[in-house]
Amino acid sequence: MNAAAILAAAREEAYATPLDTxxxxxxxxxxxxxxxxxxxxxxxxxPVHFQPxxxxxxxxxITTYKDIMATDTNHKVFSSxxxxxxxxxxxxELKAPMFIAMDPPKHDDQRKAVSGIVAPGxxxxxxxxxRSRTIKVVExxxxxxxxxxxxxxxxxxxxxxxxxxxxxxFEDRNLLPHWSxxxxxxxxxxxxxxxREAELQKMLKYFIGLWNQRVxxxxxxxxxxxxxxxxxxxHMPPREYMGNLILLIVGGNDTTRNSMxxxxxxxxxxxGEYDKLRANPALIxxxxxxxIRYQTPLAYMRRTAIQDFEVGGKTIKAGEKLAMWYVxxxxxxxxxxxADRFIIDRKNVRNHLSFGxxxxxxxxxxxxxxxxxxxxxxxxxxxxxxDVVEQPTRVPSSFxxxxxxxKVKIPA
Amino acid sequence: MPKVTFxxxxxxxxxxxxxxxxxxxxxxxxxxxPGIDGDCGGQCACATCHxxxxxxxxxxxxxxxxxxxxxxxxxxxxxxNSRLGCQIELTAALDGLTVRMPEGQH
Numbered sequence: 001m002n003a004a005a006i007l008a009a010a011r012e013e014a015y016a017t018p019l020d021t022x023x024x025x026x027x028x029x030x031x032x033x034x035x036x037x038x039x040x041x042x043x044x045x046x047p048v049h050f051q052p053x054x055x056x057x058x059x060x061x062i063t064t065y066k067d068i069m070a071t072d073t074n075h076k077v078f079s080s081x082x083x084x085x086x087x088x089x090x091x092x093e094l095k096a097p098m099f100i101a102m103d104p105p106k107h108d109d110q111r112k113a114v115s116g117i118v119a120p121g122x123x124x125x126x127x128x129x130x131r132s133r134t135i136k137v138v139e140x141x142x143x144x145x146x147x148x149x150x151x152x153x154x155x156x157x158x159x160x161x162x163x164x165x166x167x168x169x170f171e172d173r174n175l176l177p178h179w180s181x182x183x184x185x186x187x188x189x190x191x192x193x194x195x196r197e198a199e200l201q202k203m204l205k206y207f208i209g210l211w212n213q214r215v216x217x218x219x220x221x222x223x224x225x226x227x228x229x230x231x232x233x234x235h236m237p238p239r240e241y242m243g244n245l246i247l248l249i250v251g252g253n254d255t256t257r258n259s260m261x262x263x264x265x266x267x268x269x270x271x272g273e274y275d276k277l278r279a280n281p282a283l284i285x286x287x288x289x290x291x292i293r294y295q296t297p298l299a300y301m302r303r304t305a306i307q308d309f310e311v312g313g314k315t316i317k318a319g320e321k322l323a324m325w326y327v328x329x330x331x332x333x334x335x336x337x338x339a340d341r342f343i344i345d346r347k348n349v350r351n352h353l354s355f356g357x358x359x360x361x362x363x364x365x366x367x368x369x370x371x372x373x374x375x376x377x378x379x380x381x382x383x384x385x386x387d388v389v390e391q392p393t394r395v396p397s398s399f400x401x402x403x404x405x406x407k408v409k410i411p412a
Numbered sequence: 413m414p415k416v417t418f419x420x421x422x423x424x425x426x427x428x429x430x431x432x433x434x435x436x437x438x439x440x441x442x443x444x445x446p447g448i449d450g451d452c453g454g455q456c457a458c459a460t461c462h463x464x465x466x467x468x469x470x471x472x473x474x475x476x477x478x479x480x481x482x483x484x485x486x487x488x489x490x491x492x493n494s495r496l497g498c499q500i501e502l503t504a505a506l507d508g509l510t511v512r513m514p515e516g517q518h
């Protein structure tokens with residue numbers, strides 16, 4: 001089935017499903033690429049929707065742009081300290097605290113320990129390196145034969161970037177996307193979760209080795225050195241180091257990877273936009289924001305109410321958890337005209353929800369945009385047309401909205 | 413219509429005239445002045461319209477709100493005269509306002 005046929009079937013299913021049984025946290029719907037019509041219906045009929053029997057427990061779904069913005073910016077009522085995904089840790093000991101899942105003031109101090117690496121001055125320093133690596137990858141792409149875009153381009157480029165940010169041994173860099181995939185594969189299967197924990201222990205051990213090198217050396221501008229030398233993070237317990245590593249690895253890798261794949265997919269689905277881009281590559285910076293909106297690489301962020309609070313006419317009670325579905329708010333027609341269309345010269349294109357808003361807003365958002373911008377600039381100079389030859393396979397997750405593989409071909 | 417002048421990090425000045433009630437952020441974004449992003453559309457939720465107020469204008473532009481301080485906390489290169497452009501509405505009293513921009517919005 002092509003994308004349009006999948007959506008048409010999903011829309012029929014969405015409007016036939018009783019709302020009281022609808023559980024948007026179910027990964028199966030995302031794996032099949034059927035989630036969007038369900039959100040369309042929720043926005044119209046139950047924009048703030050309670051599911052008492054969710055796969056990971058009872059939770060609220062917040063689905064409109066306006067309600068998501070109001071919730072995301074109200075960090076005093078909607079806490080992050082109970083986690084940012086709907087899945088609960090298996091025990092207190094197995095929790096891995098990370099600064100995105102903390103409230104002020106600890107969140108603020110830890111975030112500031114690393115934010116300098118993606119500040120404007122440092123981005124300017126990294127631009128040349130990113131461009132030279134991108135050119136190498138783009139120039140090596142085969143012409144006239146089918147290959148997997150996800151591994152060859154998206155994973156390859158984001159892995160190199162992440163290795164640089166950590167000053168991670170370059171020859172071992174493929175461990176990073178491996179650990180990223182391990183960290184984001186969460187579920188209810190105990191044996192699989194034991195195996196995940198064992199892999200994360202290996203990750204921690206490797207990174208403790210790097211920490212021990214850096215903590216005794218003069219401070220440098222890599223993430224490990226920054227964490228090892230900042231008073232807010234230098235005495236972190238090992239599980240908190242693990243949590244922050246997961247945050248930086250997933251945040252610095254998975255998200256951009258899936259936008260790199262999504263962009264090419266959308267240009268193929270909207271050939272008129274691909275024509276526009278070929279006629280005017282100066283649209284690339286604007287297109288990058290549109291790709292990030294249209295993909296929404298993280299489908300939601302979770303919050304937990306610390307007091308009763310009304311959202312969109314419904315009272316969320318203290319202790320209840322909610323998902324702010326960015327993937328839905330980014331398709332909300334009342335905030336974004338023609339939201340289901342991919343439009344590379346869209347007005348107010350930067351107003352999308354994909355990075356979140358408020359104090360937890362994505363710290364690496366400018367680096368992500370820079371990587372995507374450079375990729376498209378270098379692609380358009382060399383390969384102005386790349387065909388997607390098969391529907392991509394999707395990650396089975398309601399949190400990571402992404403792709404496992406996508407077969408493409410550059411016409412000879 | 414009040415005039416507002418934006419001075420880029422590199423020192424280049426852009427002056428625009430806007431209707432009373434326009435925010436400093438919208439004045440830049442709607443007139444294509446580079447260096448202000450306004451990612452959240454004026455909700456005080458992102459700090460990508462970070463500006464520095466020239467000393468002579470500080471009394472007239474007023475003080476930061478708490479939400480504004482929360483966001484500026486995470487902006488790059490925040491100074492005591494940092495504000496978010498979306499939180500300052502242009503009035504006749506602010507005609508001639510001059511603001512400086514940071515190296516980049518983050």
